[in-house]
Amino acid sequence: MVKVKEIAAAVGVSPSVVSAVLNGSRHVRMSEATRAQVLAKIEELGYTANFAARSLRTSRSGVLAVVAPKLSNPVFAPMFDGIHDAAEESGYVIMLAEATRLVDGSRMLERILGHGQVDGTILRPSSGIDSAGVRSVFRGQAPIVVLDEVPDLAQPWLAIDDVAAGRVATEHLLERGHTRIGYLGGWFHAHATFQPLEGFRHNNLRRLDGYQAALSAAGIEPRTDYVIETDYTAHAGREAVKQLTALRDRPTAIVVNNATTSIGLVGGAIAAGLRVPDDLAVIAIHDIDMLSEVSPAISAVRMPMYELGYTGTKLAAKAIDGETFESYVIKDPPPHILHRETT
Amino acid sequence: MVKVKEIAAAVGVSPSVVSAVLNGSRHVRMSEATRAQVLAKIEELGYTANFAARSLRTSRSGVLAVVAPKLSNPVFAPMFDGIHDAAEESGYVIMLAEATRLVDGSRMLERILGHGQVDGTILRPSSGIDSAGVRSVFRGQAPIVVLDEVPDLAQPWLAIDDVAAGRVATEHLLERGHTRIGYLGGWFHAHATFQPLEGFRHNNLRRLDGYQAALSAAGIEPRTDYVIETDYTAHAGREAVKQLTALRDRPTAIVVNNATTSIGLVGGAIAAGLRVPDDLAVIAIHDIDMLSEVSPAISAVRMPMYELGYTGTKLAAKAIDGETFESYVIKDPPPHILHRETT
């Protein structure tokens, strides 16, 4: 393995100069010719930096830990894209972990908690995530940026506008003449696998706020039996159809706060002989590719998940550099209705 | 930050002893009482190892790079679970990268290529992945395990039994009386975004082999116009319906070599007024949760993706330790038919 010292010897300069070339440091001055020679030698000998040595010296690892509830949830795909793009731009590499895997003694948790292995952590909390492992994350040394609204937490956060999402989805149904509008959503209450972080009003509840606000604004009294609590699976959507059809004056339209669940709901409704949207209109919060490919294609509210990931990561990079910033809700772009076949 | 030296001083032993306790090294002997004291002090002072220093010394980073075509593809979810479980067991932490992000100069690629940052790489090749970036991966210093069949490549590999998958899916349709059976699959040919690695016969082609073998065994002449080339999206499945219905003596059943595409295909068929399975039967290769939740629920062949990830990672850990192993196709568990509503 070729090292700085060898490059230096080959060119006939000191290691300091090579290091300066490598890091673009202005501290050490050198002629343009020397710089070019060093660069050529680096190329020629195929030098690659030893990050362990560099980390030890600089106490920066260049690693960002990203903790999310479920990596395979398609809703997060654009968020991860945003995280990756911003990380690359800022010179970081990403270590991904699922919250449920952050059990006591896990290697990943060890790295997050340890010193110098991870420069910062980006945490997307959610149902099932607020485990002992996630709580431990807050004991870590490095800055944390939370990608959801957690006003009471000491850590800075960034969030999408969940209240607006719930409101806009409900307004879309109101505009189509519906008055009996239900709401299907993941975990509103504490739960075996969902112990909310302090100060964390779950995004499901914020979307529910928006839903209720839209109904109230339209002069409609929200009915508690129209609000059905589920988990986040497609299966839960399918199962919910039974509860819905059993209802007196059942809703003619549903806001579903999860894209995956909306697929199960529509599937279950069709299997139960309901026509969609004639017997039951459905709109999902969050858009995923598949919603436009199933039949009928499912209407959805697109949320700025890419921006959430991108901006959150940029803010994390700032936090690592010691800058502070105000937590805020992303208002731009606003939630956007994708009107398809289920409404 | 507390360090080994401080623990040693606090207990009154040398750093060597603390290090030995930390690493369970038998080299340095000590009394059980000393060991207990050291452990207690580590706990008390909240010592966490500095991985950069450890890496520099041992030239092991404890990091495994995982490169896959698309992290959000639900087909890979169980594979990643297997990788995570095995990594945790073997003491590694995972760095995930999408192949398309491994462009020249990317940080992740730099780490893979560099020395000592990544102990090994697990590469799942596929369409669109065999970019210049992926080729560069093979220039890396650390061992690579490829999670697909690449007989001509120097690197060891591990694969699921794609030929059997194609065969079993086709037999399932034959058993239901179909004789006009089509095949819908991603990229069979080289392509702007798919430049196959040397010696890499794409898994799509291997599945196609199984499909053709099953037809031949049943005395049916495979028709080339029944084989439709698509990409991996749900959208491609939806579009393929047009090609299918335009066909003379169109197929009455289709093997789709991708779960996501099968959702689009069924959606498109229904939108085109075809009854599924009466007018068109569909079976997908690879099972994902959603296939059982859409309506009609889509039949599928379940492949041992968890095992692929788990065993592949264990083999990577072995390779890092200098052991060699024979590449092989996972025969157990065999492909398993999940008979649902589309067949």
Place this chain on the structure above:
DNA sequence: CTGAAAGCGCTTACAG
């Protein structure tokens, strides 16, 4: 058997 000392490969404060 145990502790002191060397050294992994960098970067940067410091002396010349």
Place this chain on the structure above:
DNA sequence: CTGAAAGCGCTTACAG
């Protein structure tokens, strides 16, 4: 302005 030297925090070969 430039190079030599120190030191980041570990682990382990070595001397005692």
